[in-house]
Amino acid sequence: MIPSFAWRNLWRNKLRSSIIIAAVTLGIFAGIFLTAFTKGMINSRIQSIISTEMSHIQIHQPGFLDNDQFSILIQNADSIVNLVRKTPGVVASSKRIIINSMVASAETGTGVKIIGIDPVNERKVTDLSSKIITGKYIDSTDRNPVVISEQLAQKLKVSVKNKIIITVQDINKNITGGAFRVVGTYRTDNIMFDEANIFVRGTDLSRLTGLNGNEAHEIAILLNTNETFDVTKTLSGEFPNLEVKSWQQLSPEAGYLVSAMNQYMFIFIIVILIALCFGIINTMLMVIMERIHELGMLMAIGMNRMRVFTMIMLETVYLSLTGGITGLILGYAAIRYFEKAGINLYFWKEAFSEIGYSSFIYPVVDSKTMVVTAILVIIAGVISALYPAYKALKLNPSEAIRTQ
Amino acid sequence: MNIIEIKDLFKVYDEKSLPIHAVNGVNLTIQAGEFTAIVGPSGSGKTTLLNIVGGLDDPTSGDVIIDGVNINELSSRQKTDFRMRNIGFVFQAYNLIPVFTSQENVEFIMHLQGKPKEERENRTKEMLEAVGLGDRMNSRPNKLSGGQQQRVAVARALASKPKFILADEPTANLDSKSTENLLEIMEKLNSEENITFIFSTHDQRVVNKAKRVITLQDGAIISDISK
Numbered sequence: 001m002i003p004s005f006a007w008r009n010l011w012r013n014k015l016r017s018s019i020i021i022a023a024v025t026l027g028i029f030a031g032i033f034l035t036a037f038t039k040g041m042i043n044s045r046i047q048s049i050i051s052t053e054m055s056h057i058q059i060h061q062p063g064f065l066d067n068d069q070f071s072i073l074i075q076n077a078d079s080i081v082n083l084v085r086k087t088p089g090v091v092a093s094s095k096r097i098i099i100n101s102m103v104a105s106a107e108t109g110t111g112v113k114i115i116g117i118d119p120v121n122e123r124k125v126t127d128l129s130s131k132i133i134t135g136k137y138i139d140s141t142d143r144n145p146v147v148i149s150e151q152l153a154q155k156l157k158v159s160v161k162n163k164i165i166i167t168v169q170d171i172n173k174n175i176t177g178g179a180f181r182v183v184g185t186y187r188t189d190n191i192m193f194d195e196a197n198i199f200v201r202g203t204d205l206s207r208l209t210g211l212n213g214n215e216a217h218e219i220a221i222l223l224n225t226n227e228t229f230d231v232t233k234t235l236s237g238e239f240p241n242l243e244v245k246s247w248q249q250l251s252p253e254a255g256y257l258v259s260a261m262n263q264y265m266f267i268f269i270i271v272i273l274i275a276l277c278f279g280i281i282n283t284m285l286m287v288i289m290e291r292i293h294e295l296g297m298l299m300a301i302g303m304n305r306m307r308v309f310t311m312i313m314l315e316t317v318y319l320s321l322t323g324g325i326t327g328l329i330l331g332y333a334a335i336r337y338f339e340k341a342g343i344n345l346y347f348w349k350e351a352f353s354e355i356g357y358s359s360f361i362y363p364v365v366d367s368k369t370m371v372v373t374a375i376l377v378i379i380a381g382v383i384s385a386l387y388p389a390y391k392a393l394k395l396n397p398s399e400a401i402r403t404q
Numbered sequence: 405m406n407i408i409e410i411k412d413l414f415k416v417y418d419e420k421s422l423p424i425h426a427v428n429g430v431n432l433t434i435q436a437g438e439f440t441a442i443v444g445p446s447g448s449g450k451t452t453l454l455n456i457v458g459g460l461d462d463p464t465s466g467d468v469i470i471d472g473v474n475i476n477e478l479s480s481r482q483k484t485d486f487r488m489r490n491i492g493f494v495f496q497a498y499n500l501i502p503v504f505t506s507q508e509n510v511e512f513i514m515h516l517q518g519k520p521k522e523e524r525e526n527r528t529k530e531m532l533e534a535v536g537l538g539d540r541m542n543s544r545p546n547k548l549s550g551g552q553q554q555r556v557a558v559a560r561a562l563a564s565k566p567k568f569i570l571a572d573e574p575t576a577n578l579d580s581k582s583t584e585n586l587l588e589i590m591e592k593l594n595s596e597e598n599i600t601f602i603f604s605t606h607d608q609r610v611v612n613k614a615k616r617v618i619t620l621q622d623g624a625i626i627s628d629i630s631k
Contacts, residue, residue, distance in 0.1 A: 001508075001515045008503035297499040300460055301560070302488020302516050304481060398460035401495070 002307060006314035009287075010322075017319060020283045024323025024377070025330065027276050031269040032331035032373055036363035037343070038265060042257050044189075044358045046226070046247075049254050051127045052188050054247050055220035056228050057235065059084070062243045064217055065250075068100050070169060070209070074242060077216035081121070083238065089223050089231045092124035095216035097205045102167045103148075103198060105156035112152070112198050114166060116205030125222045128186060128199065135160035135184030144204050146180035149194035150187045158182055166200070171210040178208045190356035269373055273380040276320070280381070284316050284388035295392055296400025305393050312389035313382065320381030328370055328377075335363045407567055407600055408434040408457060413466035415452050415623070426452040427463065428623030434568070437598040439591065441605050441614035449623035450604035451572055457602070458491055458570045459483040471567055488516055492561030494571035498553040500545040506532060506556045507541040513564040531559035535589050551582025555589060562593065568600035575607045587613050 010017050050056055059080070064072040074080060077095040084093040097116030102109055119138045123129045128147075129137040138145045146164060148156070158164055160182050167177040180200055188194055206213045223231055228246035235244040248255040288295070295308060303311075342362045345352065349359040415427035426449045434440060442450050455461035457468055459475045468475050470490060478486055487493075500509045507528050514524040532538050535555035545553050554574060561569050571590075575583040591613055593599045603610055611617055619627040 001512065005501070005503065012503060293497075294499070294501070297493075297495065298501075299484065300458070300487065300493050301513055302484055302564075304484040304488075307516070398455045401460070401499075 002311050003314055006311045007318055009311070009315050010318050013287075016283060016286070020279055020319060021323040021326065023279055024276050024320055025327040027272040028324050028327025028373060028377060029331045029334070031265075031272050032328060032369060033334055033363065034268065035265040035369045036331070036335040036339075036365060037361060038261050039366055039369075040339075040361045040363040041357055042261050043364055044361065045257065045356060046254050048189055048356070048358065049251055050222075050226065050247055052131065053126075053190065053193055054250055055125050056223040056226070057221040057232055057244060057246050058250060059219040059221070059235065059239065060217065060243045060245075062241075065243065065245075068098065068217075070099055070217075071171075073211075073215040073217060074219065075215055077219060078214055080239065080242075081216075081219055084219060084221055084235065087231060087234055087238070089225070089234075091222045091224050092121060093219055093221040094118050094121035094125045095202065096122075096218040096220060097202050097209075097211070097215070098217040099168050099205065099209070101169070103152075103156070104165045104167070105158045105162065107157040108155070110152070110155060113196050114168065114205065115197060115199050116202035117199055118202050122199075122220075125220045128188075131186040131188050132184045133187050135182065137184055138199060138201055140201070142181065142183055144178060144180045145183040145201060147184045147186055147199040148182055149197070150185045151191060151194040152198065153182065153185045155195070160184060166198075166208070168205075168209055170208070176208060178204070180204070189353055189358040191353045192356060265369070266372075269376060273376055276323075277380050277384045280316060280320055280384035281387055283319070284312065284385065285391065287315070288312065288388050288392050292395060292400045292403040295395055296397045296403065299395065299397035300401055308395075309389045309393050312392045313385040316385030316388060317378065317381040320377055320384065324374065324377030324381075328374060332365065332370065335365045338363045339365060405436045406433050407436045407438075407471060408432070408602075409467075409469040410457065411467045411469070413453070413456065413468065414464045415449070415456060415461070416464045425623045427456065430466075430620075430623070430625055432618070432625065432628075434600065434602060436567075436600055437594070438616055439594045439601050439614055440616040440618060441603045441611050442618045442620060443605060443611055444620035446606075448620040450620055452623075453620065454570050454572050454602070454604050458493065459487050488513060488564065490567045492564065492566035492569040494554070494557050494561050494569060494574045496573040496576045498545070498550065498557050498577070500553055500556055500560070502545050505542045505544055506537060506548070506559075509545070509556055510560045510563045513560065517564055527563055528559075531563050532556070534562070534593065535559045536585075549582065551578050551585055554578060554582070554586055558586070558590065558593075562599065568602060571601060571603045573605055573607070574603060575605065575610055580609075583607065583609055 061072045061074050081093050081095050084090055095118055099114045101114055103112050119140060133150055138147055153159060156164060162182050163179045164182060165177050166180055167175060170176045203213060228248065232244055232246045298308060339362055342360050345359045345361065352359045410430055410432040413427050413430040417424045417426055430453060442453065444450050456463050463476065475483060475486060510528045510531055511524045514527060532541055535558055537552060537555055540548060540552060575586060578586065587610060590601055594601055605611065616630045618625055
């Protein structure tokens with residue numbers, strides 16, 4: 001009867017209860033929606049790191065990652081690529097030749113990272129081929145094709161079909177160069193990546209630098225999951241003389257993003273709840289002030305202090321939970337909707353792109369956040385209930401009953 | 405059989421500055437089945453005396469023994485429990501729980517007492533019928549007249565089978581017809597069921613019906629007349 005009594009008491013002043021429930025609803029909605037939004041943003045960044053820039057796992061000769069030295073090559077790269085492909089969990093792998101060097105057009109020149117790829121395998125590992133906005137992706141028919149970013153094309157003042165000169169150092173440390181024709185331009189969500197990377201056929205780059213075609217600086221591997229631990233371990237065992245690193249190891253800041261975001265959002269939700277606690281406490285103190293006479297009567301007829309305390313606690317918890325659950329349901333519904341529809345922040349596209357983020361964000365439902373939020377709402381409700389319930393506990397029935 | 409024994413009861417407020425003797429040396433015995441009115445002008449100490457007898461207030465000195473139990477010796481928790489099991493209260497302002505129906509209001513104390521559902525329901529029906537409100541079981545207080553609300557309050561007070569009913573000015577907010585009606589019901593319960601009623605009142609109609617009238621003045625009994 002006490003739970004039912006408490007629930008009915010909640011609706012004695014419908015307007016007041018509705019206002020505080022709406023505040024809790026809004027707070028919780030904001031908390032979980034923003035968490036989902038941020039998670040969506042970070043997921044998209046991580047996905048872009050994996051699918052466009054880095055792949056899941058990379059294999060290098062030890063030392064290459066430290067100074068990008070041309071001579072630090074993986075020998076017999078083709079057989080390693082084939083072996084890697086047979087590892088469980090691996091979807092695709094591709095070898096790359098990477099040279100930091102100069103590229104020049106008739107107008108100007110700039111320093112870039114030249115990536116020599118195997119066009120057929122690279123398509124399976126990264127999605128750069130889907131980022132082409134003019135022209136086409138590298139295939140095996142053209143002569144010396146190069147794909148550069150739209151950003152770089154503007155900087156070099158070139159367009160599709162124009163030639164650019166790539167200057168590199170060959171295997172004998174002689175400066176050599178070659179003319180490459182721009183076959184396509186690409187655009188990713190990361191301006192810094194776009195400005196720095198150009199793609200040519202690996203065989204063309206090998207020929208230019210005097211390699212025999214079976215070497216690589218990097219082997220990029222795509223997995224069927226973002227969880228890289230097991231495959232990284234297997235490959236490290238399989239190729240003990242090579243350096244096998246996951247995207248989390250290669251780009252630790254991306255890994256930190258997730259845990260940092262989780263912490264920020266946790267703090268954010270706690271701050272919201274603390275603010276809501278004050279609102280709830282205020283409401284419940286008003287409730288007690290208004291009902292002193294009735295509480296005195298209840299104590300007089302035999303409702304002991306523990307039951308009065310429980311009733312006030314329950315009223316407060318119901319108040320918080322009603323708002324909290326409504327907020328969670330609305331938040332969940334909104335997230336599920338935008339998970340498919342996406343949120344297009346096109347007016348901040350440039351700004352997002354500068355820091356490597358897509359302006360099209362798909363919020364991600366995180367069941368853990370929902371559960372943690374629900375638990376925090378209950379805790380906040382109980383904490384908010386303590387002071388008002390304590391005030392009720394301290395009432396003297398004979399004095400309370402005289403209060404009008 | 406003595407149901408209440410009050411011995412040398414004093415209640416002094418504001419002892420440090422100007423002491424007010426709200427109850428000033430009351431000695432009183434109430435027998436089971438009495439229909440007693442405590443009268444006196446405002447400030448004579450009627451409500452204070454009733455609060456002390458009901459265990460809602462502590463005396464400055466003296467003893468209140470109810471059915472052999474000295475309630476001054478009980479802890480706050482024990483007193484609440486004692487009230488719930490032994491004393492029925494009827495207040496001037498009815499004091500029903502607004503969110504409960506008549507039935508739930510009457511059932512509430514039995515629920516606190518942990519009585520089984522069937523017993524609660526039967527007793528509630530019986531009590532509401534006894535006060536003539538068998539057809540208003542599902543009405544909330546705001547749908548009842550003042551007289552009807554006070555009858556529900558009497559049913560509530562009786563539901564827990566208390567040893568006596570303390571009614572603090574029960575007719576103060578009622579019109580004559582409702583007062584008449586309420587008094588008839590209480591008189592009937594007293595004569596037929598031998599239920600003990602103790603009223604504090606200003607109302608001459610209540611005084612006329614009472615079988616014993618105790619008059620208080622300045623916290624002391626100045627007359628005690630049994631009819």
